[in-house]
Amino acid sequence: MRIRRYVAIGDSCAEGIDDPYPDGRGYRGWTDLAAGELARVSPSLEYANLAVRGRRLDQILTEQVPLAVAHRPDLVTLFGGGNDVLQGRWQTMARSLDEIVATMAEVADTMVLLTLPDIARLPGLGRLRPRVTRLNDLITETAAKYGTLLVDVRDDEYCHDERLYSADRLHLGPLGHHRVAAHVLTALDQEPDPAWLAPLPPAAREPVWRTAVGHWTWVRQHVYPAVHDTIRNKLSGRQPGDGFVAKRPEPGPFTPAP
Template sequence: MEMNASYTSFVAVGDSFTEGMSDGLPDGSYRGWADLLAARLAAREPGFRYANLAVRGKLIGQIAGEQAPVAAGMGADLVTLVGGLNDALRPKVDMGRVRAHLEESVALLAPSCRQLVLMRSPGRNGPVMDRFRPRMEELFGIIEELADRHGALVVDLYGAPALADPRMWDVDRLHLTAEGHRRVAEAVWQTLGLPPEEDWRTALAPTAAPGWAVRRSQDLSFARRHLLPWIGRRLTGRSSGDGRPPKRPELLPHDASAADRLS
């Protein structure tokens, strides 16, 4: 890894995590770690270009077929690929197929760019995540193996207790808050060998846990607003990203506005 390197272009590939849910902006759109990272990179390099092909709900097969070839064709300096977790969180999954699609994507992207970055995604502490943890860890083992084989960097978010803190997660319990995305951007930044601004692993300050009644109310609200619709989409084969275009489909100059910068 080249320390303090300059990157002239960046393409982000993935699902809702890379799209930026739930780091909401006033206009109803999402920002997220990839936008934050792009803003910081753009501040270092005049003419910096950025594309974000991520679409919420995408499975790794869709990412491999729809996004990876487009990203490879852009010839960017930096490419991030985060995918497979939507597959692992489904009631049934063929991890052999997940591996095959990841291998296909990494083999295509690694030679197309100067630096490919993969991730061990964060996981929220709780009983739902505990149920899927063995699958997640199998997925992350595949990612580590592919990174070693193809010279990719791996950002280990899964190993950071701070990002497992439920307070880092939105009410849907699937997507990080703005603070979580800000820390992910810093983690990728540091993995690229760029000068750190903070310790992104620092734990949140302790707070009093909500009482039993509050927790039950939160659980019921979560189930009604998020869990049941999610289950319904899984049972009917639908996705929240159906018909949705990529977030930023072309590799275009990035305006590193003050609103995008980390502070």
């Protein structure tokens, strides 16, 4: 498959949060990794990334989709819905997802949708499992309805392995971004770097006290600040991601990382 123009839309995972470039020039993520491999096959590839952290599906629809349509891409990837789950925005979620996919499927030859991992694996978030399941069912049904490609991250045997995630245990870390990029490339009939899907060594077993300390550190450094920010945003009328912009708003040549 030769792709001339690739546009990524979505939220923080599509933006590449918590997978920084080694030289500190921003976040990389699975979209940059996939674009780099596609550019090796198609050196004239142009790539844009319109994803912005914190964005819900209704915001992706109104803010990113019109720009994506104007770019006339051959390939579109969408990773989104996690913020809808966290905010319980069921009223608009299904309608927004359907409109996003219907609109982009009319423009792009190929579109890839991705499911979400089960965030109920995190302590205290078990109540969110039905929401995540509902979202993933919706994504799967929408992909079938419009004939898009689907990457179901739950098919990866390491999907819930903590080593794939960053310190906040919610966003992917570098290892997770590489694995998602490999799954996307495979869906596009491209051969990913085998190292990106290499089996992980057995996880080291930690004593109970160390696990407990790890949970407390996670709550103190990530959960409490996130709850505080959520309350502050509600009181001020702000939304997560306000003030941030897309990292690659215009399609342009993309040089694969060495």
